[in-house]
Amino acid sequence: MNLIKHYINGKKVEGGDRRGNVFNPAIGEVASEVILGNKEVVENAISISKRVLTEWREITPAKRANIMFNYKKLLEDNANEIAELVSVEHGKTIEDAKGSLQRGIEVVEFACGIPNLLKGEFSNQVGSGIDTFSLKQPLGICAGITPFNFPVMIPLWMFPLATACGNAFLLKPSERDPSSSIKLVELYEQAGAPKGLVNVVNGDKEVVDCILENKDIAAVSFVGSSKVASYIYQKSASFNKRVQALGSAKNHMVIMPDADIDQAADALIGAAYGSAGERCMAISVAVAVGDVADKLISNIEPKINNIKVGPYNDQKSDMGPVVSKEAFDRINNLISSGTKEGADLIIDGRGIKLQGYENGYFIGPCLFDKVKKNMKIYNEEIFGPVLSIVRSSNYEEALNLVKDNVYGNGCSIFTRDGDTARNFSNEANIGMVGVNIPIPVPVAYFSFGGWKNSIFGGHNAYGMDAIRFYTNVKTVTSKWPQGVRQGAEFKMPTLGWYEA
Numbered sequence: 001m002n003l004i005k006h007y008i009n010g011k012k013v014e015g016g017d018r019r020g021n022v023f024n025p026a027i028g029e030v031a032s033e034v035i036l037g038n039k040e041v042v043e044n045a046i047s048i049s050k051r052v053l054t055e056w057r058e059i060t061p062a063k064r065a066n067i068m069f070n071y072k073k074l075l076e077d078n079a080n081e082i083a084e085l086v087s088v089e090h091g092k093t094i095e096d097a098k099g100s101l102q103r104g105i106e107v108v109e110f111a112c113g114i115p116n117l118l119k120g121e122f123s124n125q126v127g128s129g130i131d132t133f134s135l136k137q138p139l140g141i142c143a144g145i146t147p148f149n150f151p152v153m154i155p156l157w158m159f160p161l162a163t164a165c166g167n168a169f170l171l172k173p174s175e176r177d178p179s180s181s182i183k184l185v186e187l188y189e190q191a192g193a194p195k196g197l198v199n200v201v202n203g204d205k206e207v208v209d210c211i212l213e214n215k216d217i218a219a220v221s222f223v224g225s226s227k228v229a230s231y232i233y234q235k236s237a238s239f240n241k242r243v244q245a246l247g248s249a250k251n252h253m254v255i256m257p258d259a260d261i262d263q264a265a266d267a268l269i270g271a272a273y274g275s276a277g278e279r280c281m282a283i284s285v286a287v288a289v290g291d292v293a294d295k296l297i298s299n300i301e302p303k304i305n306n307i308k309v310g311p312y313n314d315q316k317s318d319m320g321p322v323v324s325k326e327a328f329d330r331i332n333n334l335i336s337s338g339t340k341e342g343a344d345l346i347i348d349g350r351g352i353k354l355q356g357y358e359n360g361y362f363i364g365p366c367l368f369d370k371v372k373k374n375m376k377i378y379n380e381e382i383f384g385p386v387l388s389i390v391r392s393s394n395y396e397e398a399l400n401l402v403k404d405n406v407y408g409n410g411c412s413i414f415t416r417d418g419d420t421a422r423n424f425s426n427e428a429n430i431g432m433v434g435v436n437i438p439i440p441v442p443v444a445y446f447s448f449g450g451w452k453n454s455i456f457g458g459h460n461a462y463g464m465d466a467i468r469f470y471t472n473v474k475t476v477t478s479k480w481p482q483g484v485r486q487g488a489e490f491k492m493p494t495l496g497w498y499e500a
């Protein structure tokens, strides 16, 4: 049995008595075991980071940028191998895995501009003979806790920017698909990052709690479910850590009567069923406004029936299995609840069996119509290939659905009317909004993040928000003596102090 270890100081090491199973979801069998770490392993990784940090902080931003350029090239050159590592443990198709890697590489590309991104501000003569400047300095050791659904993209949102800012990093990947993160760090070291600057400690809640409680870790970046995100946020705060915690989603796509239905239909099915719906920006609710629903359904139904479900390595597969037996059971139960609560299951993807993959966790695309606000399938994040259509009589009702939802990650509107689109963009209380774009994931030089229960903490992922998150601002006010010494001052300075 393949054993996935930790990756500390440039070496694969053991540590911890417990093991977790890593499945190949296409065949439903254990592919590897992963070591689940403990406090000792976390502390060992931290002691190494501390040592490496003293030299890393002295490395100029220009040199760090150089490493990033090398890293970008290495990630591109190793894309096939990385995608294979993702797909075999996650189940998504190879092309989809490559696409997610590409999104991560774009963050590395952004990090190549680190000398510019770290530039501070300078004001000459804030008072006579006095100048003020600000610096962005690293926090020290930062940690990242990542979900199963993007095992390379999300770690790449974090450690390249954290380390480019001058920090060391401890990564705790999802225990369901940890292999690709180790490959990412091996390549980072090959690109020139010192060994031990980024360490990978595998594990579950036990390791997460050690990270949150560790006094040497200054900041925690988390991406995962809202329940855990809220826990991470509260516990990190009680240990005085800076925290960004991105959570779950229920993304709506509003289709107006004037929309180009063909365009909306294609966009909708890609956004709903790509990666088997296991994307935090997947569209899980289509809000059909006015008379759109019947037209939309007759357009998407044959297209959905044509979606090919299969193993990751079949080039014809449009979507693979879901990640685990647990996810498979949870999604099937939610589908049953939808039928019990009275929604119309127009396309039922349950019970599909693929020859040679009979025990795989495959669920075909499912389509519900006439979903209501009080149903479980509407209120819970399904995180599987299940799309719900909610019929809405007008725009205001559709907008209110978006606004009333507890989650606020992404949403989109399909319309030809600029006024409606502008109103929607302004009024939706959602972090990422698409206009005739189904999955409005911002490019790497903007920032990614939701609102409401989709985020806890004041910073988004990547972009300038990440630079702010991974640095402390220091503002220096300086005056050089010009011969006359003024002696000590005991009262609070007034405005005139600067003029002295």
Ligand code: NAD
Binding pocket: 145, 146, 147, 148, 149, 150, 172, 173, 174, 175, 203, 204, 205, 208, 209, 223, 224, 225, 226, 228, 229, 231, 246, 247, 248, 249, 279, 280, 381, 383, 409, 450, 454
């Ligand atoms: P998860 O919350 O179960 O796990 C995420 C991480 O937290 C993992 O590393 C896991 O080991 C750890 N963890 C799990 N339970 C824990 C606990 N009780 N205490 C401490 N740590 C714990 O999420 P997942 O199933 O891996 O990922 C899917 C979820 O992530 C979905 O809800 C999805 O919407 C969300 N997600 C959000 C974004 C975003 O950017 N907002 C991106 C991707 C995924």
